Amino acid sequence: xxxxxxxxxxxxxxxxxxxxxxxxxxxxxxxxxxxxxxxxxxxxxxxxxxxxxxxxxxxxxxxxxxxxxxxxxxxxxxxxxxxxxxxxxxxxxxxxxxxxxxxx
Numbered sequence: 001x002x003x004x005x006x007x008x009x010x011x012x013x014x015x016x017x018x019x020x021x022x023x024x025x026x027x028x029x030x031x032x033x034x035x036x037x038x039x040x041x042x043x044x045x046x047x048x049x050x051x052x053x054x055x056x057x058x059x060x061x062x063x064x065x066x067x068x069x070x071x072x073x074x075x076x077x078x079x080x081x082x083x084x085x086x087x088x089x090x091x092x093x094x095x096x097x098x099x100x101x102x103x104x
Contacts (some may be wrong), residue, residue, distance in 0.1 A: 032100070
C-alpha cells in the first residue's frame with residue numbers, strides 16, 4: 001500500500017493558541033529574575049502547605065471510636081470471611097482435580 005508523504009498538519013489542528021503574554025513571559029523568565037522578584041513578594045499560600053489548627057478540629061464519636069460489633073472470627077467482616085472460605089474451597093477443589101489426573 002502506497003502512502004502519500006507530506007508535512008500537512010492534522011485536520012483538527014487550528015494553530016497555536018495565544019494566551020496571556022504577561023503570564024507566559026513570567027513563566028519563561030530567567031531564574032535570576034524569578035529569584036529577585038520572589039524575594040520581594042510574600043508567599044500567599046504558606047509555601048504550598050495546608051496548615052490546620054488542631055485545637056479547632058473536633059471529630060465526631062462515630063469516627064473516633066471503632067465499632068467492631070459485626071466482626072466475627074479472625075476479626076473479619078462476615079462478607080470477607082465468606083470470600084476467603086470460598087477461595088480456599090476452590091483451591092482445594094483444583095488440588096483434588098490435579099491428583100485425579102492420569103500419570104504420563
